[in-house]
Amino acid sequence: MQRLLLFSLLLVFLSLPGPAKAQDLAADDLSRLALENSDVLAREERIGNIERLERPVLPLVGENQAPTFNISPETRTIRVGQQVTFRFAFGEPENDPYFAGVIAVTPRLRLERLDETRKESQRAASIKIDVLAPDNPSIVVWNITAQNPGVAVFFISIAELIATREGGDLKLSSGKVSYIAYVLRVVGETDEGTTPEFTDRQSDIRLRLKERTSLAFAAQSPEGRPLTYGFLFLAYASRLVSGRIGLNLLDLKAIDPGKGIFVAYVTDGRKADIQTFLISVIDPATEPVESTLKLRTLSANSAVGRTKPIKLDLYGENFTPSSQVLLTTANGEQQLSSTLVSSTDLQVELPNTLRDIISLRVVDGDSSTDKIPFRILRPVIADLKRVRNDRGVVEKIRIFGLGVGSKVRLTANGEELEQLKDKNVHTKFGDQVVFALPARLRGEQSIELRLTNDAGLETFPIILPLVK
Numbered sequence: 001m002q003r004l005l006l007f008s009l010l011l012v013f014l015s016l017p018g019p020a021k022a023q024d025l026a027a028d029d030l031s032r033l034a035l036e037n038s039d040v041l042a043r044e045e046r047i048g049n050i051e052r053l054e055r056p057v058l059p060l061v062g063e064n065q066a067p068t069f070n071i072s073p074e075t076r077t078i079r080v081g082q083q084v085t086f087r088f089a090f091g092e093p094e095n096d097p098y099f100a101g102v103i104a105v106t107p108r109l110r111l112e113r114l115d116e117t118r119k120e121s122q123r124a125a126s127i128k129i130d131v132l133a134p135d136n137p138s139i140v141v142w143n144i145t146a147q148n149p150g151v152a153v154f155f156i157s158i159a160e161l162i163a164t165r166e167g168g169d170l171k172l173s174s175g176k177v178s179y180i181a182y183v184l185r186v187v188g189e190t191d192e193g194t195t196p197e198f199t200d201r202q203s204d205i206r207l208r209l210k211e212r213t214s215l216a217f218a219a220q221s222p223e224g225r226p227l228t229y230g231f232l233f234l235a236y237a238s239r240l241v242s243g244r245i246g247l248n249l250l251d252l253k254a255i256d257p258g259k260g261i262f263v264a265y266v267t268d269g270r271k272a273d274i275q276t277f278l279i280s281v282i283d284p285a286t287e288p289v290e291s292t293l294k295l296r297t298l299s300a301n302s303a304v305g306r307t308k309p310i311k312l313d314l315y316g317e318n319f320t321p322s323s324q325v326l327l328t329t330a331n332g333e334q335q336l337s338s339t340l341v342s343s344t345d346l347q348v349e350l351p352n353t354l355r356d357i358i359s360l361r362v363v364d365g366d367s368s369t370d371k372i373p374f375r376i377l378r379p380v381i382a383d384l385k386r387v388r389n390d391r392g393v394v395e396k397i398r399i400f401g402l403g404v405g406s407k408v409r410l411t412a413n414g415e416e417l418e419q420l421k422d423k424n425v426h427t428k429f430g431d432q433v434v435f436a437l438p439a440r441l442r443g444e445q446s447i448e449l450r451l452t453n454d455a456g457l458e459t460f461p462i463i464l465p466l467v468k
Helices: 118-124
Strands: 040-049 068-072 077-079 083-091 098-107 127-132 139-146 150-166 169-187 205-208 212-216 228-236 241-245 249-254 258-267 272-282 294-298 302-304 310-317 324-329 332-336 338-342 345-350 356-364 372-377 380-388 394-402 409-412 425-427 430-436 446-452 462-465
Touching: 040 127, 040 139, 068 150, 068 169, 077 139, 083 098, 098 127, 098 139, 098 228, 098 258, 150 228, 150 258, 150 272, 169 228, 169 258, 169 272, 205 294, 212 302, 228 241, 294 356, 294 372, 310 356, 324 345, 332 345, 345 356, 380 462, 394 409, 394 446
Parallel strands: 077 169, 205 272, 302 372
Antiparallel strands: 040 098, 068 083, 083 139, 098 150, 127 139, 150 169, 212 249, 228 258, 241 249, 258 272, 294 310, 310 345, 324 332, 324 356, 338 345, 356 372, 380 394, 394 430, 409 446, 425 430, 446 462
């Protein structure tokens, strides 16, 4: 269970406390091997044009151009055994200081808990990366060899750096940012099957310091295949947020002004869906605040429907005691009872009868904000394990997910399974439940699982293979 509370992948922030100097930031120091665990192999290369950071660089204004990057070749699909040399070229039209990098992650779907050496993990990955010496210091060159059918997630970004002096110390902030995330697919003899899809696309988020948000991600496989979720996160010249990353849940608190990009991906082991969104943290002490009524974001983007009401914070600007929260559903609009916490925070409680997509807006007199959507999810299975006996036969099924709870029901091929409640674990990031698989089903090649929570909401069906 400890692994369930760890980061799927949290990449190193560029953070410069104390009296940092430009020469301490040599580009060679910005290349490293990223975090690795038993499920994810990752490679990260960072470069920087930082020679000018010994002198303060004023905030870039006016017609300042954004930094650029170029990927060559543009291919997104390669076949097993094929080798391709990729060149990632970075540049800044006005030669402003910048921070740039390319990250590759090879997510793997694991239904078994197996101990693997690092070499075994690398051999099982979908791609192998060999770093080549570039002919230009602003270019990253990788030889990529397709090893096994599957996917790799690539994230390329470049951000301008703005340097100022405060008490003799060098302080960095980010200017314009350019980025892209994409999936590189490795195919075998065929490329059959459909792609899993996220239920929602997360919009960009704008938080004030100390505000919290919880982001849940759900996806569906049209073929009923088990899914694995993961995240990449990169902040520019700022710590930006703190918190924890679960299997498909981000629990974040804004701690430092700046910008950061999250990449969320979901894979069935063969294909993947991906989305990106920007998080900006503002400090009202140094940045102008909206002068009109504004609804910026919610303290959560979604929640699994349960038998209990859902508590939610609405973050915005210029809320007053007369501000009202209006809820819109397919049946129309209604006013919710709300509590004014501050001029930037309204608390509401959503009825437990809501389903699917709703939206919220704030009105105050003649002023009204835009609507922000909120989704009521089915239970989300984020991790699925087959527990085998000493003969290698599956006898238990362990599930970890959102909105599961202790009163959950699980059926296999339409037959309800016995829950082993002494094995249950409940955390902020989800619930673990274990079910016994009856002997009459253990000889099947695969079984169809359907999970129903205490609110009567059922997961999308999952086809679970029982053979290795």
